[in-house]
Amino acid sequence: MQSTSSQSRESSPPSRPLARGQACMPCRWRKIRCDGVRPSCGQCTGSQETRECRYGDANTSHASNLQKTVTQLQARLRLLEQGESTTVQSTVLLHDPYSDNSPSYTTPPSQSRSASVDTNSDWPSPDICAILTDTFFQHVQCLPWFLHEGRHRQALTLPDNNPGRPIAALDAAVLLWGSILSSNTSPNFPAVHSETLLDYASSQVGLVNASGQQAIQIIQARLLLAIHFLDTCRVLEGRAHLAAATSLAFRLRLHKIRSSPSSSSLPNATFLDPMTIPLLPDPQDAVEEGERIRAFWTVFCFSRTHAVMFGQYSLVLDSESEERRIDTPWPLNMNLYDQDQMPQDLQSTGTLCRFFHGIRSGWPWENDMLSYLSKASALFERTARFDAVQQRDPTATDPTTSLTEFASLDQRTDELEAQLAPLTAGPAQGLHLAQSLVLTGRIQLHSSFAEQSPISRAKCLGAARAIWNVSVATRVETFVFLDPVIGWIWAAACRVLMSEVALLRAQPARSALPGTTTEAELVQTLDGILALMSALVTASSSMNFHLSRVEQERVVLC
Template sequence: MSFLPLARGSACTNCRRRKIRCDGKKPKCSPCLNSDVFSDCEYKNSGASEVQSLENRISVLEARIHELESEETSTTPKVTVHDLQRTGSEVYLQAPSSDQVSQSGFQDIPPVLSQTLLHNFMLKSCSLCFFLDRERFKHSGLNAEAERPTFALLNTTYLWGILLSSSANTPEQEAILVSRALQSSAHALWENHPQKVLQCIQSEVLLANYFYCAGRIFEGKYHNTAAASLVLSSGAHKIRTSSPDASGYLATFNVNTLSEPSDAIEEGERINAFWAVLILDAFWNTVHGVPSSIPYTTPMARVDTPWPRIMEEYTRAPYDPQFRSSRTIERFLSGVFDYGIPDSPKANFPRAAILFERATFTGIQLLGNPHSEQSHASFSSLDILIQRFLISILPPDPALEAPLDYQFCVYSLAHAADIQLHLPFVSQNDISRTRIFTAAKAIVNLIDTWGHVLEKEYINPMLAIIWTIACKVFLDEGIRMQYFEARTLFERVMAAMERHPFPLMKHQLAQVKEASASCFPALYAPY
C-alpha cells in the first residue's frame, strides 16, 4: 500500500526517528499501529503529547546544549543534570504509570536531558567497557539527522550518564533509568536496526558492569552471560578465521549473525566486542568459581579472532585483505607470539584476564591433586608465561596510547594472576610466598603512583576484587612474619578502597576490615 507524502515535519515522532515513511493517520499512523514495539504514536504538532509538553518546558535550555557540543576536550561537561534540575524548569524523569511500563524503554527522554547524559557518558569515558567507535557513536547519538543507536544502547548509556553525574544522581532517577535499560535490552533484538546485534552486545556489557559496580552480582552475571551468548551465537569468535566452516555445523549456531562490516572501523568494533566480553566473562566467572561461559579450549568455541586493537590502529594500519587468524588464545598460552601481526596495547587486557582465569584454576587443581603431571606442567608453563607477560608490558604511563585507567587495570590484573597461581602453596613454599608478596606490593605501588588520577565517579569494578586479593596477602603475611610492613601496605590499600565508595567496593572493604580485626587489632583500637 502506498500513501501520499506528508508535509515536511508532519510525520510522527517514531517514524521521524526511525526514518521510515509515515501516513499521518491519527490517533495512530499505520507503521506504529502494525509495530510490535512502538504502540505509542505522537505528533509534535498535536499540542497534547507528553514529548511536546516536555520540549516546551525545556526549550529555554537549548542554547546551553551548544556549549556541551563544543566541549570536546574538557574533562567536565559545563551542563550537568544537576544544573538542569536547579534551573526551575523541572526537567525530571518521571516514573512510568502501570499502563506505560511495557513501553517506557522505547520512548526517548527529553532531548536536552538525553544530550546531557550522553555527553557525561562520553566525556567521563567508561573506556574499560565501551568498544564502539567513540566518534561514530557520538555522532549518531547527538545528531538528529543520523540513524540513532538502538533504544537498548541509548538507555544503558543514559544510565551510565546519570551514574557519572554523582552530584545530580538520585536513587529515584537512577531506578527509572535502570528500568528503561532493562526493558529495552530485553527486547533489543526485536528492534529494526542494522547494528542491533552489536549494539545489544554493547548494552549487555554496560549493564553487566553497572550491576557489578552496584554489588548486584547475580544480575551482573546474568548480563555477562547474555553478552557471552551473543558473541558466540553471532560468530564473533571466528572473525577472519583461517578455518572456514565447511561442514556448516557452526552456522547452525549463528542465530544472531553480525552484519558485514562496511569498513575497517566496523570490523574493529566487532573484534573489540568479542574481547570486551571475554575479559568480562573470564574475570567474573573466575571470581564466581566457575569456568568461562566462552569455552575457548573446545573445538566449537575455539577463538580465531585476532587480538583487539585501539580503534585508530584499524585505520592507521589496516589488516591486509588476505590476513587470516587462527587459535589466538591457544597460541598465546603456548608461548607463541605472532610477530608478523602488529601488536597493540589493547591486546594486553584480554591476555591478563586469560592468565588470571588459567592461573586461578590451575592453582586450585594442583592443590587438589598435587601428583597430577598435567597440572604441574600447566603450573610451570603459566609461571613462565606470567613472568614474561609482566616483563613485556610497560608500567602505566599517560604518554602511551591506551587510556591510563586501561593500563592500570591490565597491570593490576597481571599481578593478581601471579598471586592466584601461587596462593594455594604459600604455606608450603617460600618461593610462592615471596612471589605473592612481591606481586601484592606491586599493586600497592601502582595505587600510590597512579591511584590519585583515577576517576572518582567510576573505576572498573574488577579493582574492588583485585585490591581485596592484595589485602588478603598482607593479612596472611602479617600473621606469619612481616607484621609491620604488611600492616602499612594493608592500610594503603584500604585508603584507596575508601576513596572509591561504590557499593561493591564498600562491600569488599567491609569484608577486609572484618578479616583484619584480629590480625591488626591496633587499627581498630579506640583513641
C-alpha cells in the same frame, strides 16, 4: 448512645458473605474475602499497600474485565505490527483492568525517545541528555565500551524512527552511565532519575532482534548494564546480562573473525533443524569489522575476570576444538581501524592457544590496551583454574603435566608483566587493571605452594605489595570509576599481607626470606590498601562488600 450504636452497626462487617460482584476492586484482584464496608473495607484499611479501596459496577464480571484487557492487548499488538507512530496520542497504554480511572503512570514507548521525554517527567531533557552523553565519552575508557565514538554520536542525530539510530536500550544505558559519572565528578550537577534510565534500558534490551549491527549494540548495552549491576551488588542481574552478552557473541561467531578457511560452522544434523540466530552479514568497512573484533575481546575480558571473582567457570573457553577455538585476531586501537590499517588478506587461527604456548604473532598492533587486557584476563582466569585444581585435589592430574603447566603460566606472567612495566601512555584505568590482573594471577598461581616453597611465598608477597604500588603510581583515587573486580583484587592482596604478618608473629625463625620486609612495613601497606578502599566505598557497593569482609578478618590479626 443511640447514635454511637447506629454508627457501630453501619461500619460493622455483614454477617453473611457478599453477593457476587459486590466486593471492592482490590479484594477482587487479590482474591480475598471483602466485608463490603464503605468507603474503605476492612482488608484495604488494614493493608500496608497504597492501593485505593474502590467499588465498581456490580454488573461487571471478572470475565468482562479480562475480555477488556485482551482487547487492549490485541490493539497494542496490531499497533506494534504496523509500526509505532511517533505521536503520543496514537499509543495504547496498558493499565489496571479493574480501574475505572485513567492510568496512574506512563512509560516511554519502546521506540520513540521523543515520546519518552514527553510522557515521563523523570526522563532527562534533550539538553541534559546531550551533557550526559558528553560526560560518558569523556570517561568512557573506564567502562567496557568498544563501539566507534564518532559513528555513535553521528547516529544519535538521526530521527527516532531511522533504523540507523542506536537501539533504545543502548541510548538509555549511555545516559545512565553519564548520570553516574556526572554525580561522581560534578556534585552540583542537576539530579537525574537514574532508576528511570536503568529500568528503561533493562526492559528494552530484550526487545530488539539480534540481527545485523543491532546485535552488536545489544552486546554493548548488556555489558554497560552488567557492570552497573555488579558494582551495585545486584549480582544475579549483572551476571544474567553478562551471560547473555557472552552467549550472543558466540552465537554470532565473533570468536571466528578472520578465521582460516578450515574453521567452519558445524553442519546441521540430517533430521534436525536447530533454531539459530542469523549470522552477521559481512562488515561494510574496516571500522565495522573493528567494532566486532573489539566487541568479542571486551566480552572476553569481562567474562573471564568476573567468572574468577564469583568462583565460576567462564562461558568463554579457550578450547583446542575447532568450533570453540578462538581465532579472532588481537584487537587494534579504533583509530587504526579508522585508517584501514588491518591487512585485507590477514587470517588468524588459535589466537589464544598460541599466546599460552608463547608464540608471538608478530602483529604490530599487539600493544593496544585492549589486547593487553585480553591477555591479562586470560592469564587471570587460567591461573585461577590451575589453583582451584591444586586446592581441590593435587593428585587428580599427572605431576609432570601440572609442573609443565605451572612453568608455562609462570613464564607467560613474567613476559606480560615485563611488557606492561614500561608503559606510561594510554588510559591509566586500563593500564592499572591489566597490571593488577597479572599480579593477582601470580598470587593465584603460587598460593598453593606458598607454605612449602619460600620462592612461591616470596612471589605472592611481592605481587601483593606491587598491587599497592601500582595503585599509588597510577593515582587510582582520581579515577571516576573502578571495575568491580579491583575491590576483589585488593582484598586478595590484603589477605596475602595478613597471612605474612601472622606467619612472622607465629614463626619468626622460619620467616627469613631474601628481601622480606618488617612487620611494621607490611602493616603499613595493609593499612594503605584498606584506607584506599574506605575512601571509595561511598561510590561502590561492591567495594564496600569487599572492605567489610577484609575488616572482619583483620580483627583476628589484631
